[in-house]
Amino acid sequence: MSIRLLTHKYSAPWTRLCRRVTNSASLRRPATTEESDSSNQVGLAESPEVVEPSPVYSKDEADTAQTGSKDTRKSRAGARSEFVQEREPVVIHDMTDPIQTSKWYRIIPESVDFAQVGYSHIPRVPKLGHGLERVLFSPGVHCLQDPHSGVYNFDPYIRDITQPADFDYDKLTPYITSSKDKTLMGYARRYKKQFVGSTSSMTHVLSHLYFVISAGKNPDISSMSMAFADMPSRFTRGMRYPASIALRYQDGVYGIDADKSFDVQDSILSILGKSLEKLLSSTPREFDMYKKANSWKVKDIPEENYHYVEFDNFVLRSQLDCRDDRLPRKTFDLKTRGSLAVRMDLQNYELSKGYQIVSMKGRLQSFEREYYDMIRSAFLKYNFQTRIGNMDGIFVAYHNTARMFGFQYIPRREMDHVLFGNEYTGDKAFKAVLLLLSKLLRTITDLYPVRDIRVTFDSASSERQQMDIWVEVLNDEAEAAAMLQYPENGFVRAKPAAKKPAPPPAASASTATDPFDSAADPLASNSVLGEGAAEENLADDPIDDYVDPADEIYVNTEQPIFKYTVETFSTLNNQDTDESVTVKKKEDQWYVNWKLTKSRLSQDDIVSQYRRLRLRQATYFERASPDTPDEELSPMIKILRRISRQNLWRNKPPTGRVIVNRSRLPIHVTSRPSAAGTNSSDAAESASTQSAPKATPIDGDHPGKRRNRSKPGMPKTKRPRDPTKKGVQGHKTAGPGQRRDSNIAKSAHTRLKPEQEDK
Incomplete structure (x- = not known):
C-alpha cells in the first residue's frame, strides 16, 4: 500500500508516523518536478538498487495509528522501531560491490539454492546392522532390552561398549579438516567459490547467526510431559558460548576450520562416537576385526563418503554415515548420545558411567530427559548438518559409555517443528544464515587479504537481535608457544599470583564453570535442572578477579583487532517486525534485513574486551577435576554421582540365559528350490x-x-x-x-x- 493511500485511510495518525519521510503538506499534494528530480538523484546515489522500504513501526504504534488513541507507552519494540526509522533505505546488495558499514541490506533466502557438486557417494554408504533398520520406520524410542521382562529386542552383541583402550582407532579413516581437503578445495576452484567448509566446522557459527535473525526464538518443548512443564526452553549455555572459526587461505580459497585453541583434547564422547558408528553399521564379525586383538586383519582403511554441495559463495562438505534406500532422502546421520551424568562430568566419566536410563518419562534416568536436553543443546546443529548433507534425519543411540540403552530415529521434519514451527521456516532460516555468513566473511577477508584469520561470533553478550564479531590475524607459532605457559590445571583452578588478592571461598572450580550450580533444591525448576541464574544470562558468567586476562590469554596484537556488531530485523509479507518469525506457508515472503557496524572503541579497549571473551572460551571447557572435594561439587554433580554409584552393578554383562525377541527381526524369504531338486546347502x-x-x-x-x-x-x-x-x-x-x-x-x-x- 502506498504512502498516499495510507495517509488517506489513517489521516493524521499516519502522518505523524511518517513525519521523517516527508512533511504533511507534501503528502497531500502531488510531487513537483524538482522534488521528483531530487528523489531520483538520491535513488541513483544509493548503489546498488534501492528497494522502497516497508513501513517500520511497532505493534503499539500500529494500533495507535488505526484507533487514533494517544497511547505514549515506550516499549522495547517501540524504541527499537524509532531507531529503525532513522536507517537508510533497505537495499539488495550486489556482491560485486563492497559492504558499507552502518547501512541496511536485505537478504532474500529464495534467491539462491543448493546444487550438488561432484559424483554421489551414496551407493557405497553402509547400512545399519543388527536388525536396527526397523527403528527407521517406527516412531519413538526402542529399548535394546525390555526393562520389564529383560528380553532383548536387538542383538545382545551391541549391549556392551568396547572401551577406547581395546579399539584400534588407527584403522579408521582419519578426519580431514576443510582446509586440508584437496577434493573440497578443487571443487571450490573449479566453480570459482571463495569459501569451503564442513558440517562440523560451520554449524556452531550458523547457530549464532540463527539466534540473531530469529530474535532469540526458543524451541518448542510443549510435547514433553508435565515433568518438564516448568523447565527452561531456551538453548543451553553450550550452544550460546562464543564460537570461533579459523579461515585458512590457500590459492584464492579460504578453508573454514573449527578453532581448537582451548578444546585441544577429544572428549570421551567424541572418541567413542567413532567406534560406535562403526559398531552400528557393521556385522559382529566385521567389528571384531577393529579391536586391537584382531586389528592386524584389517588390510585396507575404508574411504570416507561425502556429499558436496555449492551454495552462494560456499562449497560445503557433509559426511555420510548410513543409508536406507526406503527413506525419502536415502541417507541419515548417526549420533551417539551420552547420558546426562556423563555429559555433566566428562573428565570424570568413570565415576558417572553407572547412571542408567530405566524409564521412558521423567526428569532423571529417562529417555525423555535425554530428548529434552538434546532439543536444547544439539537439535539446531543436527538440523543444519542434515540440511547440508541433504539427509533425511538422525539415528540416535543412547548410552552411558559402558552399555547401550536404546535407539531412536528422528526425521528432519520432527526437528523442524520443534525448532522453527514448520519445515518452511526451517528452509528459509537455513538459507538466510548461510547467505548472511557469506556476506560477513567476504567483508572480513577484505580487511586482511591473503591472511589466516580467526573470527569469533558472540551473540550472548548483546541484545537478542545483535551479535558481536571479532577479527584477529592468526600467528600459529606464537600462539602455540604461549599456550605452553597456560596453567596445567586450568585458568579457574590456577593459584592466584602473590600480588593479587586471594579468591573468595565460594568461588570454587565447580561454581565458576558449572551452569547447574545452585544453593537451592537441586530438583527445583529454577535451580539445578533449570540451570539457575547462570543459564539465564551468559554475559554475567563469573570471572575470578585474581585472574588477569591480559597476563594469561594470548592475543596477537601485532595487527589491529577489529570488532563489529551485526544487527537484524525481519520483513514478513512486507511487514517489518522485531519479533521471531514463523512462516505459515511456502509462498510467504520472509526477508532478513541486516546492518554491520564497526566499533568506535580504542584499540586498547577492544583488545581488553577480546581477551575477556577468549577467557570465557577457555574456562568453558574446564570442569571439576577428579581430586575435587565433594563439598566443592555442584548439587547436580553430587546427585548424578550418587545415582551412578547405586547402579554401577547394572553395567556388568548378563549371566545365565539370554532371551532375544526374534519375532521383531526382519524375515528374509528363502529362495525356492529349482527343478533339479534341493541340494545339501x-x-x-x-x-x-x-x-x-x-x-x-x-x-x-x-x-x-x-x-x-x-x-x-x-x-x-x-x-x-x-x-x-x-x-x-x-x-x-x-x-x-x-x-x-x-x-x-x-x-x-x-x-x-x-x-x-x-x-
Whole structure:
C-alpha cells in the first residue's frame, strides 16, 4: 500500500508516523518536478538498487495509528522501531560491490539454492546392522532390552561398549579438516567459490547467526510431559558460548576450520562416537576385526563418503554415515548420545558411567530427559548438518559409555517443528544464515587479504537481535608457544599470583564453570535442572578477579583487532517486525534485513574486551577435576554421582540365559528350490530356518494359508507321498496310523513339485 493511500485511510495518525519521510503538506499534494528530480538523484546515489522500504513501526504504534488513541507507552519494540526509522533505505546488495558499514541490506533466502557438486557417494554408504533398520520406520524410542521382562529386542552383541583402550582407532579413516581437503578445495576452484567448509566446522557459527535473525526464538518443548512443564526452553549455555572459526587461505580459497585453541583434547564422547558408528553399521564379525586383538586383519582403511554441495559463495562438505534406500532422502546421520551424568562430568566419566536410563518419562534416568536436553543443546546443529548433507534425519543411540540403552530415529521434519514451527521456516532460516555468513566473511577477508584469520561470533553478550564479531590475524607459532605457559590445571583452578588478592571461598572450580550450580533444591525448576541464574544470562558468567586476562590469554596484537556488531530485523509479507518469525506457508515472503557496524572503541579497549571473551572460551571447557572435594561439587554433580554409584552393578554383562525377541527381526524369504531338486546347502539353510524361533511372516504368506505352488496348468490335487522318504525340512513323514506334525507342515516355506514328489 502506498504512502498516499495510507495517509488517506489513517489521516493524521499516519502522518505523524511518517513525519521523517516527508512533511504533511507534501503528502497531500502531488510531487513537483524538482522534488521528483531530487528523489531520483538520491535513488541513483544509493548503489546498488534501492528497494522502497516497508513501513517500520511497532505493534503499539500500529494500533495507535488505526484507533487514533494517544497511547505514549515506550516499549522495547517501540524504541527499537524509532531507531529503525532513522536507517537508510533497505537495499539488495550486489556482491560485486563492497559492504558499507552502518547501512541496511536485505537478504532474500529464495534467491539462491543448493546444487550438488561432484559424483554421489551414496551407493557405497553402509547400512545399519543388527536388525536396527526397523527403528527407521517406527516412531519413538526402542529399548535394546525390555526393562520389564529383560528380553532383548536387538542383538545382545551391541549391549556392551568396547572401551577406547581395546579399539584400534588407527584403522579408521582419519578426519580431514576443510582446509586440508584437496577434493573440497578443487571443487571450490573449479566453480570459482571463495569459501569451503564442513558440517562440523560451520554449524556452531550458523547457530549464532540463527539466534540473531530469529530474535532469540526458543524451541518448542510443549510435547514433553508435565515433568518438564516448568523447565527452561531456551538453548543451553553450550550452544550460546562464543564460537570461533579459523579461515585458512590457500590459492584464492579460504578453508573454514573449527578453532581448537582451548578444546585441544577429544572428549570421551567424541572418541567413542567413532567406534560406535562403526559398531552400528557393521556385522559382529566385521567389528571384531577393529579391536586391537584382531586389528592386524584389517588390510585396507575404508574411504570416507561425502556429499558436496555449492551454495552462494560456499562449497560445503557433509559426511555420510548410513543409508536406507526406503527413506525419502536415502541417507541419515548417526549420533551417539551420552547420558546426562556423563555429559555433566566428562573428565570424570568413570565415576558417572553407572547412571542408567530405566524409564521412558521423567526428569532423571529417562529417555525423555535425554530428548529434552538434546532439543536444547544439539537439535539446531543436527538440523543444519542434515540440511547440508541433504539427509533425511538422525539415528540416535543412547548410552552411558559402558552399555547401550536404546535407539531412536528422528526425521528432519520432527526437528523442524520443534525448532522453527514448520519445515518452511526451517528452509528459509537455513538459507538466510548461510547467505548472511557469506556476506560477513567476504567483508572480513577484505580487511586482511591473503591472511589466516580467526573470527569469533558472540551473540550472548548483546541484545537478542545483535551479535558481536571479532577479527584477529592468526600467528600459529606464537600462539602455540604461549599456550605452553597456560596453567596445567586450568585458568579457574590456577593459584592466584602473590600480588593479587586471594579468591573468595565460594568461588570454587565447580561454581565458576558449572551452569547447574545452585544453593537451592537441586530438583527445583529454577535451580539445578533449570540451570539457575547462570543459564539465564551468559554475559554475567563469573570471572575470578585474581585472574588477569591480559597476563594469561594470548592475543596477537601485532595487527589491529577489529570488532563489529551485526544487527537484524525481519520483513514478513512486507511487514517489518522485531519479533521471531514463523512462516505459515511456502509462498510467504520472509526477508532478513541486516546492518554491520564497526566499533568506535580504542584499540586498547577492544583488545581488553577480546581477551575477556577468549577467557570465557577457555574456562568453558574446564570442569571439576577428579581430586575435587565433594563439598566443592555442584548439587547436580553430587546427585548424578550418587545415582551412578547405586547402579554401577547394572553395567556388568548378563549371566545365565539370554532371551532375544526374534519375532521383531526382519524375515528374509528363502529362495525356492529349482527343478533339479534341493541340494545339501538348500537343506541346511531350510533346517536352520526351521530351528530358529517362530517369526511372523510377511507379505501375506501366512502359515495357515494354503497356496498352490505348482506351475500353471498343473492339477491342484495332492498326490500321496512315500512314507519311507523324508519331508521337506529333513524330518520323516508320518506313516500309516501316525499323526503328522502339523507345525512342521505349516512352517514350511517351500513345497516340492508333484513330479519331484513321485521320485
